[in-house]
Amino acid sequence: AQSVTQPDIHITVSEGASLELRCNYSYGATPYLFWYVQSPGQGLQLLLKYFSGDTLVQGIKGFEAEFKRSQSSFNLRKPSVHWSDAAEYFCAVGGSGTYKYIFGTGTRLKVLA
Amino acid sequence: SQTIHQWPATLVQPVGSPLSLECTVEGTSNPNLYWYRQAAGRGLQLLFYSVGIGQISSEVPQNLSASRPQDRQFILSSKKLLLSDSGFYLCAWSAHRGQYGEQFFGPGTRLTVL
Numbered sequence: 001a002q003s004v005t006q007p008d009i010h011i012t013v014s015e016g017a018s019l020e021l022r023c024n025y026s027y028g029a030t031p032y033l034f035w036y037v038q039s040p041g042q043g044l045q046l047l048l049k050y051f052s053g054d055t056l057v058q059g060i061k062g063f064e065a066e067f068k069r070s071q072s073s074f075n076l077r078k079p080s081v082h083w084s085d086a087a088e089y090f091c092a093v094g095g096s097g098t099y100k101y102i103f104g105t106g107t108r109l110k111v112l113a
Numbered sequence: 114s115q116t117i118h119q120w121p122a123t124l125v126q127p128v129g130s131p132l133s134l135e136c137t138v139e140g141t142s143n144p145n146l147y148w149y150r151q152a153a154g155r156g157l158q159l160l161f162y163s164v165g166i167g168q169i170s171s172e173v174p175q176n177l178s179a180s181r182p183q184d185r186q187f188i189l190s191s192k193k194l195l196l197s198d199s200g201f202y203l204c205a206w207s208a209h210r211g212q213y214g215e216q217f218f219g220p221g222t223r224l225t226v227l
Contacts, residue, residue, distance in 0.1 A: 043218035094214050105156035
C-alpha cells in the first residue's frame, strides 16, 4: 500500500539549533517527493521537491532534504532554526502518471527563544 | 505568475444548510484542480480532483460534491451540511502537462458547522 509516515507529531527545538524532520514512504513506483510548510490558518507552501538526480535537494528558507532510496526516507533538515520556522510541515509523495499526492499527517514544529 | 484564490476565507453555517466554496486560478490554462480537507490535528484528505472542465473524480464518498464550470474555476458544494463537514478546505492546482505534478495551494477556507 502507498503511504507516507511522519513519525514525529510534535518537535520542539531551541532557536539556532539544528532540525531534522523525518519522512518515510511506501510507494510502488519511482517516487516524486515533496515537503510543504503550513503556518497557522494558511495554505501550504512548497519548500522543496525531489524528482531525480542529486539526492540532496535544496529548498527555500534554508531547508534541504536528502532522498535515501534504501531507507525509503526523505528527511528535511535545517542547520539553524529561526523562530519564524515554527509551523506545521508535511511530507508528500506522488509519481509519474498520477495526479494525486499522498500526504503524511504532519509534524508541528515549536521553536523556543 | 500564477495565483490561486479561495473564498470565503471563513464560514460559519448551521447544520442542514447548503454550502458553496469557490476556487479560481489565474495565470495558467487547463490546470488540474484539487479539493482537500484538513481536519484539526490530521493531515490532508483529498476530496476531489479535476483534469478538465466537467471532469470530476471523487476520492471519498461523502456529503460533498464538486463542479468545474469553467477552466479555472472549481466549486465545492453541499446540499445539507453535517457537523462532520467542519474543517479547513484547501484548493490546489498543478500544471496539466507538468511532468512532476507539483501542486500549489490556495489560502484555504475555514468552515465551522454548528
